[in-house]
Amino acid sequence: xxxxxKLRVNGLEQEVAVQTHHTLLEVLRQEFKLFGAREGCGIxxxxxxxxxxxxxxxxSCLMLAALAEGRELLTIEGMDEGGKLHPIQQAFIxxxxxxxxxxxxxxxxxxxxxxxxNPNPSAQExxxxxxGNLCRCGSYVKILxxxxxxxxxxxxxxxxxxxxxx
Amino acid sequence: MAIVGxxxxxxxxxxxxxxxxxxxxxxxxxxxxxxxILRSPLPHARILRIDxxxxxxxxxxxxxxxxxxxxxxxKGVYGRVFSDQTVVAKEKIxxxxxxxxxxxxxxxxxxxxxxxxxxxxxxxxxTVFDPEEALKPDAPLVHEPRPQLQPAFAGLISKPAGAGNVxxxxxxxxxxxxxGFAEADFVFEDTFRSPAVQHVSLEPHVTVAQYVGGIxxxxxxxxxxxxxxxxxxxxxxxxxxxxxxxxxxxxxxxxSKGSLRLEPIxxxxxxxxxxxxxxxxxxxxxxxxxxxxxxxxxxxxGVTRDGLLVARQVTTLFNTGAYTDIGPVVxxxxxxxxxxxxxxxxxxxxxxxxxxxxxxAGALRGFGVPQATWAYESQMDMIAERVxxxxxxxxxxxxxxxxxxxxxGEVLKDLHYDELLNHAAAFVNWNPDxxxxxxxxxxxxxxxxxxxxKRGKAVTAVIKATITPSTSTAAVMLNxxxxxxxxxxxxxxxxxAKTALAQIAADAAHVPLAVVxxxxxxxxxxxxxxxxxxxxxxxxxxxxxxxxxxxxxxQLAELSGELLxxxxxxxxxxxxxxxxxxxxxxxxxxxxxxxxxRRGNLIGNGTFTTRGGLDQETGQxxxxxxxxxxxxxxxxxxxxxxGKVRILxxxxxxxxxxxxxxxxxxxxTEGSTYFGLGQALFExxxxxxxxxxxxxxxxxxxxxxxxxxxxxxxxxxxxxEENGEIHGIGETxxxxxxxxxxxxxxxxxxxxxTDLPLxxxxxxxxxxxxHKTDKMPE
Numbered sequence: 042x043x044x045x046x047k048l049r050v051n052g053l054e055q056e057v058a059v060q061t062h063h064t065l066l067e068v069l070r071q072e073f074k075l076f077g078a079r080e081g082c083g084i085x086x087x088x089x090x091x092x093x094x095x096x097x098x099x100x101s102c103l104m105l106a107a108l109a110e111g112r113e114l115l116t117i118e119g120m121d122e123g124g125k126l127h128p129i130q131q132a133f134i135x136x137x138x139x140x141x142x143x144x145x146x147x148x149x150x151x152x153x154x155x156x157x158x159n160p161n162p163s164a165q166e167x168x169x170x171x172x173g174n175l176c177r178c179g180s181y182v183k184i185l186x187x188x189x190x191x192x193x194x195x196x197x198x199x200x201x202x203x204x205x206x207x
Numbered sequence: 208m209a210i211v212g213x214x215x216x217x218x219x220x221x222x223x224x225x226x227x228x229x230x231x232x233x234x235x236x237x238x239x240x241x242x243x244i245l246r247s248p249l250p251h252a253r254i255l256r257i258d259x260x261x262x263x264x265x266x267x268x269x270x271x272x273x274x275x276x277x278x279x280x281x282k283g284v285y286g287r288v289f290s291d292q293t294v295v296a297k298e299k300i301x302x303x304x305x306x307x308x309x310x311x312x313x314x315x316x317x318x319x320x321x322x323x324x325x326x327x328x329x330x331x332x333x334t335v336f337d338p339e340e341a342l343k344p345d346a347p348l349v350h351e352p353r354p355q356l357q358p359a360f361a362g363l364i365s366k367p368a369g370a371g372n373v374x375x376x377x378x379x380x381x382x383x384x385x386x387g388f389a390e391a392d393f394v395f396e397d398t399f400r401s402p403a404v405q406h407v408s409l410e411p412h413v414t415v416a417q418y419v420g421g422i423x424x425x426x427x428x429x430x431x432x433x434x435x436x437x438x439x440x441x442x443x444x445x446x447x448x449x450x451x452x453x454x455x456x457x458x459x460x461x462x463s464k465g466s467l468r469l470e471p472i473x474x475x476x477x478x479x480x481x482x483x484x485x486x487x488x489x490x491x492x493x494x495x496x497x498x499x500x501x502x503x504x505x506x507x508x509g510v511t512r513d514g515l516l517v518a519r520q521v522t523t524l525f526n527t528g529a530y531t532d533i534g535p536v537v538x539x540x541x542x543x544x545x546x547x548x549x550x551x552x553x554x555x556x557x558x559x560x561x562x563x564x565x566x567x568a569g570a571l572r573g574f575g576v577p578q579a580t581w582a583y584e585s586q587m588d589m590i591a592e593r594v595x596x597x598x599x600x601x602x603x604x605x606x607x608x609x610x611x612x613x614x615x616g617e618v619l620k621d622l623h624y625d626e627l628l629n630h631a632a633a634f635v636n637w638n639p640d641x642x643x644x645x646x647x648x649x650x651x652x653x654x655x656x657x658x659x660x661k662r663g664k665a666v667t668a669v670i671k672a673t674i675t676p677s678t679s680t681a682a683v684m685l686n687x688x689x690x691x692x693x694x695x696x697x698x699x700x701x702x703x704a705k706t707a708l709a710q711i712a713a714d715a716a717h718v719p720l721a722v723v724x725x726x727x728x729x730x731x732x733x734x735x736x737x738x739x740x741x742x743x744x745x746x747x748x749x750x751x752x753x754x755x756x757x758x759x760x761x762q763l764a765e766l767s768g769e770l771l772x773x774x775x776x777x778x779x780x781x782x783x784x785x786x787x788x789x790x791x792x793x794x795x796x797x798x799x800x801x802x803x804x805r806r807g808n809l810i811g812n813g814t815f816t817t818r819g820g821l822d823q824e825t826g827q828x829x830x831x832x833x834x835x836x837x838x839x840x841x842x843x844x845x846x847x848x849x850g851k852v853r854i855l856x857x858x859x860x861x862x863x864x865x866x867x868x869x870x871x872x873x874x875x876t877e878g879s880t881y882f883g884l885g886q887a888l889f890e891x892x893x894x895x896x897x898x899x900x901x902x903x904x905x906x907x908x909x910x911x912x913x914x915x916x917x918x919x920x921x922x923x924x925x926x927x928e929e930n931g932e933i934h935g936i937g938e939t940x941x942x943x944x945x946x947x948x949x950x951x952x953x954x955x956x957x958x959x960x961t962d963l964p965l966x967x968x969x970x971x972x973x974x975x976x977x978h979k980t981d982k983m984p985e
Contacts, residue, residue, distance in 0.1 A: 060316070076233040077226020079458070081409040082490050082905035089409055117226035130224040137216050137870055140878055141701025142223035143409040143458030149224060168913040175905070177409050177459050178701050179881030180874060181916050 046110045050075070051119025059106045065099075066090045068106035069116060077117035077146040081175070088174030091147035092116050098151045117146035120153070128198065129153055132191035133184075140178030148174050152188050160196055164189065210710045210720050214870035217706045218720075219456070219699075229455045231413045231428045232487065239415065240269050242476050242486035243318040245308040245325050246495065247300035250336075250564040250898030251347065252329035254296055259308060262324035267317035270480035271325070272309040272472065283475070285442055285467055287434070288364065289374070289531040291354035292567075294442070294471045299332065301349055301529035302564050303898045304495025311476040311484045336898060338503065338524040338561035341372040348372060349529060349562035364535050364823065372562045374527055375535035377542045379556035379826025381614050387518025387553030391509025394518075395590055398505045399582035400962040401945075403498040403526075403892040404885075406571055407910050410458020411493055414469035416476070417483040423474055424451045428458075430465045430698050431738035436730045438467050439474065452730045457700040461882070462570030463497050464700075465740050466532050494903035498892060499571035500525040500537055500560075504545070504582035509553075514596045516605045518553040521545040523582075525568070525575065527560040532569035534560040540672060541575020543821055543830050546614045547583040548624055548670035549605040554614040556826060564898050570740060572882055573938045576671045580942035581949075581963065584667040588642075588950040589959065597639035598950070599632055599666055607670070613834075616827040621932070623836055623925055627860045628668060630923050631840035634858035635664045643954045661845050662855070663955025667943040668838040672831030673935055674741035675819040680734040681751035683716060683759050685809040689783050689798035690722040693755075696736035697748045698728055702937050703871040704744050710867050711749045715756035716811075718783045718797065734812075742835060742935025745867055747815055749933055754813025762811065766804040767795050835934055836862040839880075839943035841917070843951040847974055850967030852888060852952055857917035859940035862925045864932045869924065876922045876940045883944025885911045889964050 043058045050073060057072045069075045069092070078101050081089030085100035092101045093115040120127045126134070129152050139145045148171065155162060155170045162170070167188050168181075176184065222228050259271045274297045277283035283294040296307045308325050312318035333347040340346055349372055356364060364375045388394050414427040423443055429435050432452040440450045457464060469486045477484040488496065502525050509518035523542060527534030542558025571577075591598035606624045613619050640646050641664045682694040693712045699705045705725040713720040726733055736748060760780060767785040768775040777788050786794040801809055819829025841857040859880045866872050889909040893902045902908045909915075924936070945963065953959050958973030 070233075075226075076230075079230075079232065079410070084490075084904055084906055086905040087409065117224075121225065126221075126224065133224045134216055134220040137214075137220070137874060139217075139223050139701075140703070140874055141409070141457065141459040142228060143230070143701075145223055146226040168916070172912045172914045175409070175910055175912055177407050177461075177910055178874075179878035179911065181881065181911075181913050182877050182920055183874060184913075 044107055046107050048109055048114060050114045051116060061107055063106050064102050065092065065104045065106045065109050066101035069101060075116050075118050079143055081143070088147040088151065089144050091150050091174065093150050093154065096154060098154050115150065117149060120149065128194040129191040132187040132194060136183045136187040136190065138180055138183040138187035140180050144174060144176045148184060152191065156192050156195055161192060209714050211714045211867050214868055215706065215710065217703055218709055219705060230410055230458050231415065231426050231455055232410055232458065234415050234426050236415060236417060236483040239483040239485055240311040240313060240480055241315045241318050242309055242311045242473055242484045243315065243322055244306045244472060244486070245322045247296065247303060247305040247307050249300060249329055249331060250303050251301060251332040251334045253299045253332060254327060255330055256328040257308060258326040262310065262321040265317065265321050265324060267313040268310060268321045269313070269482060270311045270476055271321070272476050272479060276475065276479065281442070281444060285438055285471060286354070286531055287357065287466055287533055288360045288535050289354040289356055291350055292530045294475055302566055304566060305529065306472060309472050309476050311480045334564045334898060335372065336563050336565055336894065338526040338563055341561050341563050346372060349564060374531050374560040374562050375538060377535070377539040377558040377826065378824055379543055379554060379614055381616065382553035384518050384520050384553045384555040388509045391517050392512040393594060394507060394509045395586070395593060396505070396507045397586050397589060398503060398961065399585055400503050401501065401578050401581050402963060403501045403566065403568065404571070404890040405494050405498055405892055405908065406461040406463035407493070408459030408461055408463055411488040411490065412464065412468045412496060413487045414473040415483060415485045416470070416474040418474065418478040422449050422451065424453070425470050425474060426453045427470055428464050429454050430460045430700065430740055432696050432728045432730050433735050434738060435467060435470055439470055442471055443474070454698055454728045457698060460700040461572045462574065462740060465570045465738060468496060490905060491903040494892060494900050495566050497532065497569045498566050500527060500534065500568040500575065500578065502526065502578035504578060506582055506586050508586060508590060510590055510594060512594070514594055514601050514604050516549050516551045519546050519551050521556040523558045525558065525560045526563055526565055528563060528565040528567040530567040532567050534568060537570060537575040539821065541579040543615055543826055544576060544670055544672065545579050545583060548607050548668050548836065550607055550611050551614065565894070566900065572879065573671070573941045574741060576669065577886065577942040577945060580669045581945045584943060584946035585949055585961065588665065588953065591642065592644045595644065597645060598642055599628070599637055600639070602628060602668065613830070614826065615821055615830040617829060619834060621833060623862045623927065624668060626925060627836060627838040627862060628666060630860040631838040631858050632666045634921055635666070635840040635842050635856055637664060637666055637840065641954060643957055659847055661847055661955040662842060663845070663951040663953065664840070664842045665947045665950030665954060666838065666840045667947040667950065669939065669942040671835040671939055671942065673743050673746065673833070673835060675829060675832045676817050677737050677743060677747055678814065678816045679736045679747040679751040680814045681748060681755045682734055683712060683752065683755045683811045685759055685797055685801060687798055687801040687808065689718070689796055690724065691716055691718050692724050692726050693752060694726045694733045695748050695752070696728040696730065696733045697744045698739040700739065702875055703868065704739065707745045707867045707871060708748060708752060712752050712756060715753045716759060717780045722783065742937040742939065744935065746933045746935050749867065750815040751813045754815060755811040757811070758813060759809055759811025762809050763797065763800055767800050770795060770800065770803055833932060833934060835939040837939040837943055839940065839947040841947050841951050843948060843955055845952055845955045845970060847956060850970035852948070852965060854884065854917040854948065856919045856921070858921045858923065859944065860923040860925060861936060861940050862934060863936055864926065864934035865928050866924060866926055867933060872924045872936050873922050875936050876924065877920060879938055879940040880920065880944050881911045881916065883941040884915065884948070886963065887945040887948040887965055888915070889966065891964050
């Protein structure tokens with residue numbers, strides 16, 4: 042059974058007809074052709090399909106698309122700031138914090154929320170927060186470096202923005 | 208300045224952090240159908256009847272593939288070593304998950320519904336899952352009659368006597384093992400087991416096929432496009448010109464994407480439906496597609512009172528499951544190194560692959576060597592204890608050096624074990640009394656936590672081949688703007704092949720990295736490469752690219768010599784231009800040379816081959832063009848109340864020869880170490896009594912997460928630039944990680960586990976047994 046829903050993805054609202062039993066992941070990939078969210082396990086264990094729903098990381102393989110109506114959805118394709126890479130993305134590049142990079146969008150989006158909630162996390166806090174994102178290639182050492190570096194860059198960015206206002 | 212040797216970021220980094228990598232998973236064609244596979248629910252059964260008529264009538268179903276499609280004409284049987292696998296089952300099914308039929312429909316929901324409408328009637332047959340059971344005379348036969356051996360393997364696979372379920376036997380004979388045991392003061396026999404584990408590449412296997420105008424085009428997640436083309440041309444009875452295999456960057460492979468997988472079934476569906484078809488495996492299907500070989504290794508080792516190894520006899524059973532895949536080559540690769548990186552004058556190895564009703568096993572990172580290393584490095588520590596030696600000293604005493612002869616008869620060179628072992632040992636600050644049996648006094652901890660948490664250390668080493676003989680071919684195409692396409696069939700699967708090969712090409716052709724593009728593998732365009740596996744790409748394809756660039760530079764010199772009217776000997780090349788020596792103002796850019804010479808483009812070709820191989824009856828020959836070497840060291844903390852192992856420190860020390868990109872070497876080594884950690888501590892496919900894999904999902908099958916990692920992971924890559932030879936690095940650090948954790952656990956709590964993984968349950972059971980036997984309160 043199909044149902045028309047209005048989804049707001051990366052700031053753009055679009056009406057789509059979705060099967061009521063289809064997940065947000067299926068709709069993002071099949072209807073929106075946004076391929077940054079990827080199925081890894083299909084049961085919410087690996088984090089490769091992570092998108093931000095109202096700013097919180099969600100396994101899009103577990104959320105029905107119809108239930109995403111009226112929520113603010115952010116995928117990796119909406120992460121850049123006016124064509125410029127987000128500092129977290131840049132830190133991942135600078136540390137080469139990926140190998141096959143299938144899991145990378147999920148990590149980056151989860152890190153975005155982590156650093157909003159906790160701008161100065163310890164290594165242990167990073168490991169714990171990201172334990173639901175699996176990297177089979179085992180790039181964890183570099184990911185940790187990238188996250189701590191990104192946290193520093195974002196804090197600096199905020200500090201200089203703050204001093205600019207004063 | 209040379210770009211080789213620099214830790215540049217991956218050349219496709221931007222796409223990797225923005226979600227733009229073109230995985231085959233994203234590939235779509237107009238009018239494409241979705242394919243799904245009906246799989247056997249039984250482990251061994253004869254198929255009495257298949258009725259797909261109800262499924263065929265379902266609206267939206269375009270084609271259903273069953274054995275009826277292979278009754279006349281195309282035979283639908285394939286396999287790299289033995290022709291033993293069918294596109295869809297014919298007379299019988301041999302494991303739970305064996306493909307029985309397939310459906311192509313307009314969407315996945317309809318395809319799934321159609322599967323449920325296909326009626327299959329089975330007659331169950333007796334089953335065999337355990338390779339030792341499979342060897343008994345009255346064991347049910349998985350393959351009867353014996354399948355046909357592919358001609359390419361005719362000389363490589365001997366037909367074992369009393370074959371039955373024996374798929375292959377590799378033998379190695381060096382010296383006289385009976386004499387060796389007679390010389391030994393002690394002979395120790397131990398058996399080590401390791402289970403099936405799954406690759407769990409996060410990108411599943413995915414294939415899109417189209418058959419139009421007599422041409423079969425397949426977009427597929429494969430590590431070996433040319434081998435897939437050869438086999439598909441055979442299956443479709445088409446010349447290789449009419450089969451085209453295209454692949455893209457993969458979301459991980461680890462060996463799983465190295466044989467025919469979805470290509471046959473998807474292609475026949477597309478052929479029958481007359482429309483393109485895409486099949487994407489679900490995670491649970493990955494677990495019934497290919498695994499690491501569950502393996503039993505029996506080691507009998509003779510040693511003198513002074514701790515010199517004199518003889519080793521090995522019987523090893525690689526359970527290759529219901530279909531051969533590449534099993535016999537895995538058993539040869541793992542079998543031939545069962546004496547480890549140690550001088551052993553008398554060696555006798557019998558390495559079998561056995562057919563059972565388990566999921567087919569194939570290549571997995573390390574290709575048989577992790578199973579071998581798990582056994583011999585565990586036994587090294589066990590022997591050290593029995594002869595009362597420091598396990599490090601025991602290793603140092605026997606370790607291979609330049610000029611020593613290996614079990615294969617090769618005289619080895621460019622060995623660096625002393626340095627690797629020292630490096631690893633220093634990281635954990637190894638002392639002889641870190642061996643549990645050499646502890647001078649056990650200092651009792653005064654606090655409760657100290658009594659509960661026990662620490663232990665260990666150091667191990669590995670020797671590993673890279674596939675030999677092997678062939679890589681490359682072409683470099685210089686365009687009239689001076690940019691350079693590098694045409695190779697090497698597959699980027701996260702190891703950074705594109706980046707490392709671009710670095711090599713830039714230096715070899717004397718062009719800036721920015722003008723180099725590595726073309727995606729496409730068998731219509733990119734020349735032959737054997738496979739992307741066995742840690743061979745940087746070395747083998749890198750060498751082919753250097754040769755291709757040499758050919759190109761030769762052509763450039765000839766052309767520019769004519770254009771500049773000077774002798775070729777008076778020309779120098781750098782930064783994308785050719786200059787007259789001593790007169791830099793007389794120069795032409797590469798682009799100008801192509802344009803002025805009216806060549807359109809210039810193409811340089813290079814082929815790199817290595818020679819060697821081992822005799823199947825004696826194991827003698829050239830096992831590897833050069834040998835991969837590594838050591839590992841770790842310190843663990845074992846919770847004696849829960850049995851949980853925490854890895855405090857872990858070092859992987861690997862010999863790289865010469866590094867192309869140090870950071871990518873580090874990354875691969877870290878990743879390989881995590882792979883070993885998972886196999887040591889928790890990875891195991893669990894079967895029920897009826898051959899069902901019961902943990903075929905990432906909720907029940909664990910792979911290492913951020914929280915499983917060592918508190919401190921340290922990687923040391925050893926370079927010896929004067930040698931100049933690049934050693935691949937994708938797998939080398941995995942094998943020693945598994946026994947190093949087991950040996951450290953032993954040194955921590957005195958529990959010796961010989962069957963992987965080292966679960967808390969096994970550790971607790973071992974602790975209980977120890978308490979029962981020595982009654983000595985700790």
